[in-house]
Amino acid sequence: MDEILRHIFSAGTFNQMLRSATPVALAAMGGLLTEHAGIMNIGMDGMILMGAFIGVLGSYLCASAAMGVASAVLLGVAVGLFFALFVVKFKSDEFIIGCALNTFAAGLTAYLSRSIFGLSGTSGHDIAHLPTVHLDFLDAIPFFGEILNDNSFFIYLTWGLVALMWVFVYKTPCGFWIRAAGEKPETLRTAGISPERMKWIASILCGICCGLAGAHLSLGYLNGSFVEGMSNSRGYIAFACVIFGAANPAKAYIAALMFGFFDALGYRLQSYISSDLTSIIPYLITVVMMVYVVVRGQRKKTTLRTNTTAQKE
Amino acid sequence: MQRRKIDLGYAASLLLSIALAFLIGALILAVSGHAPLNAYTEMVKGSLSNARHIGDTLEYAMVLCICGLACAVGSRAGIFNVGGEGQLLLGAVVAAQVGVAMEGSPKIVVIVCAALAAMAMGGAYAFVPGVLKVKLKVNEVITTIMLNTVAIYICQYLAKGPWRNSNPNIIAGTENLAQGYWLARPIAGSKLSSAIFASAVIAFLVWYIMQKTSVGYEMRLTGQNPRFARFAGLKTDTIVILAMLVSGAMCGAVGMFRVYGAEHIFKSSISNEYYFDGMMVAMITQYNPAGIILMSLFFAFLKIGAAGMEANAGVPNQIYLILQTVIIFFMAAQRGIAASVRAAAAKRTAQKEARARLAEGGARNG
Numbered sequence: 001m002d003e004i005l006r007h008i009f010s011a012g013t014f015n016q017m018l019r020s021a022t023p024v025a026l027a028a029m030g031g032l033l034t035e036h037a038g039i040m041n042i043g044m045d046g047m048i049l050m051g052a053f054i055g056v057l058g059s060y061l062c063a064s065a066a067m068g069v070a071s072a073v074l075l076g077v078a079v080g081l082f083f084a085l086f087v088v089k090f091k092s093d094e095f096i097i098g099c100a101l102n103t104f105a106a107g108l109t110a111y112l113s114r115s116i117f118g119l120s121g122t123s124g125h126d127i128a129h130l131p132t133v134h135l136d137f138l139d140a141i142p143f144f145g146e147i148l149n150d151n152s153f154f155i156y157l158t159w160g161l162v163a164l165m166w167v168f169v170y171k172t173p174c175g176f177w178i179r180a181a182g183e184k185p186e187t188l189r190t191a192g193i194s195p196e197r198m199k200w201i202a203s204i205l206c207g208i209c210c211g212l213a214g215a216h217l218s219l220g221y222l223n224g225s226f227v228e229g230m231s232n233s234r235g236y237i238a239f240a241c242v243i244f245g246a247a248n249p250a251k252a253y254i255a256a257l258m259f260g261f262f263d264a265l266g267y268r269l270q271s272y273i274s275s276d277l278t279s280i281i282p283y284l285i286t287v288v289m290m291v292y293v294v295v296r297g298q299r300k301k302t303t304l305r306t307n308t309t310a311q312k313e
Numbered sequence: 314m315q316r317r318k319i320d321l322g323y324a325a326s327l328l329l330s331i332a333l334a335f336l337i338g339a340l341i342l343a344v345s346g347h348a349p350l351n352a353y354t355e356m357v358k359g360s361l362s363n364a365r366h367i368g369d370t371l372e373y374a375m376v377l378c379i380c381g382l383a384c385a386v387g388s389r390a391g392i393f394n395v396g397g398e399g400q401l402l403l404g405a406v407v408a409a410q411v412g413v414a415m416e417g418s419p420k421i422v423v424i425v426c427a428a429l430a431a432m433a434m435g436g437a438y439a440f441v442p443g444v445l446k447v448k449l450k451v452n453e454v455i456t457t458i459m460l461n462t463v464a465i466y467i468c469q470y471l472a473k474g475p476w477r478n479s480n481p482n483i484i485a486g487t488e489n490l491a492q493g494y495w496l497a498r499p500i501a502g503s504k505l506s507s508a509i510f511a512s513a514v515i516a517f518l519v520w521y522i523m524q525k526t527s528v529g530y531e532m533r534l535t536g537q538n539p540r541f542a543r544f545a546g547l548k549t550d551t552i553v554i555l556a557m558l559v560s561g562a563m564c565g566a567v568g569m570f571r572v573y574g575a576e577h578i579f580k581s582s583i584s585n586e587y588y589f590d591g592m593m594v595a596m597i598t599q600y601n602p603a604g605i606i607l608m609s610l611f612f613a614f615l616k617i618g619a620a621g622m623e624a625n626a627g628v629p630n631q632i633y634l635i636l637q638t639v640i641i642f643f644m645a646a647q648r649g650i651a652a653s654v655r656a657a658a659a660k661r662t663a664q665k666e667a668r669a670r671l672a673e674g675g676a677r678n679g
Contacts, residue, residue, distance in 0.1 A: 042454060086642060090649025095393065095454070096596050100641040103589060107634025114629035115345045236458045243452065276470035283459045283466075290456055294449045 008268045011146035016267055018147065021260025022155050023048065023213045023221060025253050027238035029158075029165050030209025032247040036169065037195075037202035038182030039087055042098030044210050045235025046105030047079050051214020053109040056127055056226040057116065065128045065219050072215035073208055080207025084200045102235070110228045122225045129224030130154065130216070152220035154212070158253075161209075165249040178202050210235070233283070240286045244293045259286065326651075327597075330643035331611075334636045341635060342628065352626045359621015360614045366621070368503025372575060373587075374613035375512045376567055378606055380591025382519045383563035385600040389523060390556035391536035392446055396457030397564040397588035399464030400438045404431035404565025406468045406487065409572045409579035410476050413488040423494050428569050435565020436558045438464065443557030447550045472579055486580035496574040506574025515563065520602035532556060564588060590616065593637055597644050612637060 027044050034041040054075040059068030083101065086092045113121055130152050138145035169175040180188040181198035188195045213234070218226050237259055245251030262285045266278035339349035360370045380397055387394035394400075408431040415423050442460060445451040472478075472485045479488065496506040523529040534542045535549045542549050571583045594612050598604030619633035643650075 086646050086649070089653065090646035091652075092645040092649055096641065096645045099395075099589075099592065099596070100638045100645065103593065103634055104638035104642075106586075107631040107638065110631040111341070111629045111635060112345070114631070233458060233462050236455055240455050240459070243455070274470050274474060276466045276473065279466045280463050283462045287456050287459045287463075290451050290459075291445060291449060294451050298449070 004272065007271070008265065010268075011143050013264045013268055014147045014261075015151070016264035017257060017260040018151065018155055019221060019260070020263040021253075021256040022152070022158050023217045024234050024238045024241060024259055025158050025256035026154070026161065026213035026216060027210050027235055028241040028245070028252040028256055029161055029249060030206030030213075031238050031242040032165070032169070032245070032249060032252055033178060033202040033209075034199075034206045035242050035247045036175075036179045036182050037199045038185070039199060039202065040094050040098070041083075041203075041206060041239065042095055043083060043101035043235070044098075044206070044238055045231050045233060046098075046102035047076065047083075047207055047210030048214040048217065048235050048238075049102075049105040049109055049229070049231040050075055050079060051211035052218035052230055053113060053214070053226050054211070055215030056122055056218045056224065057112070059128050059219055059224060060122075060125060063128055065130045065224070068128070068219050069130070069212070069215045072211040074211075076207035076209070076211025077204055078207070079211070080204035081200075083207065084203035088196050088199045088203070105231075106229060109226070113226055113228060117226075121227065127219075127224035130220040152216065154216040154220050157212075162249050162253045169247075169249060174198075174201070213238075237282070237286050240290055244289045246293075255289065258289070326647045327640075327644065330640045330647070333643060334639040337639050338632060338636045342632065347626065347628050352622050352628045352632075355622040355626040355628075356615070356618035358618075359625065360618035362621075364500050365503045366617065368500035368505035370610075370613045370617045371509060372503070372505040372613075373617055374610045375509045376571065376584075376587050377591045377594050377609035377612055378516055379512050379563055379567045379570075380588045381594040381598075381605040381609055382516060382602060383560040383567075384588075384592045384595040385602060385605060386519060386523070386532075386563070387556050387560040388595065388600045389529075389536050390532040390553050391539060392443060392553050392557055393454050394439060394442075394457060394557060394560045394564075395454050395592065396439060396442060396460045396464075397560070397592065398584060398586060399457075399461040400435035400561040400564035401568040401571075401584050401588055402468045403438050403464050403568070404435040405568030405572050405583045406471055406476070406579045407431055407434040407565075408569035409487045409490065410471075412490045412494050412573070413476075416491050420494055424496075424573065427573065428566060431565040431569035432562035433565070435568065436562040439557045439561025439564070440554065443554045446557075447553050468579070469581070472581075476579075478578070483578075483580070486578050488578070490572065490577045492577075494573065495577055496570075498574075504575040506570070508570035508574040511566075512570065515566070516602070516606055519563075520606070523602050590637070593641055597641055 027048055030047075031041055031044050051072040055068040055072040057068075058071030059065050062068070079101075083097065086097045087094045117125060132150050133153050133156065134150055135148075138149040167175075169179065177188060177193050178198045178201065180191075180193075181195035181202070185195035188198070214231070217230060217234070218224070222230070238256070241252045241255035241259065244255040245253070259282050263282045266275075266281045269278040269281075335353070339353070342349040342352050358366075360366050380401070383397055384394055408427040411427040411430045412423055415426060438460065439457075442451075442453045442456040445456055446453040469485055472487055476487045477483075478486045496508050498504075498506050523532065531542070531547050532552055534545070535547060535552045539549050542552075567587075568583065572579055576583055590612060591609070594608045595605055598608050615633045615636055619628075619630040622628045622632070623630040
């Protein structure tokens with residue numbers, strides 16, 4: 001038992017936690033912007049999938065992982081524009097557009113992957129992938145050094161992005177307007193700023209974040225390969241993280257880490273029980289997270305109410 | 314009269330969307346080096362050229378139709394059941410195992426038990442997100458999607474582990490169903506089975522209940538305006554949970570049909586995101602039962618035809634997903650597109666008028 005626990009709570013698990021959490025966290029950074037702007041963005045899964053494919057394609061065509069990331073970012077802009085065109089300009093049902101976007105992405109990427117790479121996918125092709133970063137000074141630190149070292153560059157980038165996003169959302173005028181576009185669109189309009197434009201901006205930035213998440217997934221996490229349906233509901237989990245973190249970048253990142261931890265835990269437990277059962281864990285945890293966040297919200301509301309009635313008395 | 318006018322406009326935009334989707338599909342085909350006309354011909358041949366293909370198309374239309382109606386039942390009452398895939402798969406695996414466990418019993422008993430078990434399983438699996446939504450206001454879209462993945466892994470575990478096939482060549486599948494329990498097949502070689510009659514009954518019942526009875530009206534009221542429905546004395550919570558139960562049970566039944574009619578075993582080919590295709594059908598037709606029945610025939614034609622297209626023209630079959638979603642994009646945006654076209658036209662006439670007035674004024678002053 002002791003040995004099992006040591007195996008489960010090893011540095012490797014926490015390293016895996018970071019690696020699993022990163023694509024979800026990147027997508028969640030985009031999802032929280034659309035959430036603030038008042039758009040229910042179910043389509044992130046498709047955005048990630050397309051980013052993953054275009055990342056691989058760009059890297060394959062230009063023989064450079066950096067070009068792959070750049071093309072994924074460009075695609076993110078395009079998808080964000082597309083999403084906003086339908087949801088903001090044409091005022092379509094965002095749930096239907098999101099669902100359709102996911103199916104569209106699944107169809108398009110599978111179609112293109114088979115057309116370009118053949119039936120066996122990218123496995124036979126040599127695709128430049130993102131390098132890992134080795135920091136010498138981390139070698140000196142025993143446990144944490146092992147966790148933090150030799151990771152894909154994107155893991156460190158994500159930390160920067162979380163901080164940047166926090167500043168953007170809470171400390172810049174543009175972030176303030178995006179939040180207002182979701183909460184009080186008419187007030188924002190009175191102030192002379194178009195809420196629609198803010199929704200466009202949020203959608204485009206969300207597209208970019210999801211594109212990055214996809215590029216990391218295919219070029220970093222899986223070392224330069226594309227698998228059909230590889231986003232594997234990560235977009236939905238990112239959405240759950242946004243809800244769980246109340247669209248706060250830091251809290252959403254913590255939620256993503258939590259998902260990553262349970263994902264890593266599942267990997268570790270595979271040595272002891274069926275991998276099909278361990279794969280369930282992160283998805284079940286997401287459901288539990290969704291329930292918890294609602295229950296917590298309601299409890300807060302009731303304590304607030306009892307407090308105010310107590311004051312009155 | 315007003316209603317017919319709306320329906321006509323809707324039908325026209327649907328036809329236009331379909332035409333545009335095929336046009337965009339042709340463009341994608343041409344860009345990726347396939348001859349579009351040849352591909353589309355193979356598509357028609359693949360789904361309609363002989364009795365076997367027509368049978369397969371009907372079988373898939375049946376799956377889409379019941380899944381679409383299941384989605385509509387929930388959506389009408391204001392709850393999106395995105396978890397039909399999981400309910401379908403769990404229903405299928407339970408139905409398959411019932412058939413294996415009850416081997417030796419008379420056919421009718423086994424089939425009834427399997428159908429009931431599948432529906433109970435599907436309903437129970439839909440019940441959880443339904444209750445979470447009603448009692449705690451937990452977003453049902455996320456919970457049902459997560460539960461889909463959970464169900465997929467549970468089924469895989471069962472088919473690989475405790476309920477696995479004794480034939481080691483079948484890696485993830487339950488025991489084969491005894492031939493005596495197979496549903497009759499009206500067309501030799503086709504996957505179409507007598508389950509289509511049961512499906513027709515289900516489809517008719519759902520249409521009748523949703524369109525013609527007070528229960529259907531109460532459901533719609535709950536979906537459109539839950540506050541008003543509550544003030545009107547309706548038990549909205551019960552209606553929503555009931556809708557979810559029925560929706561899940563229908564998905565479970567589809568799983569049972571797939572096992573007893575088409576595959577005769579539970580394996581991963583029981584459903585490859587079929588529920589999502591059905592959901593798309595429901596969305597396009599704005600959850601209208603009669604529309605769903607018609608539209609599922611068209612989508613089945615696309616899907617089965619795409620398989621023929623892949624075999625005979627070498628086009629990856631996923632093109633049908635692209636066609637399908639392009640139609641949805643256009644249909645979801647039809648009102649918005651029409652409004653912006655109108656707005657642009659109005660702007661142009663206003664500008665023209667303003668310019669004419671300016672010219673008039675200029676002439677007078679001059």
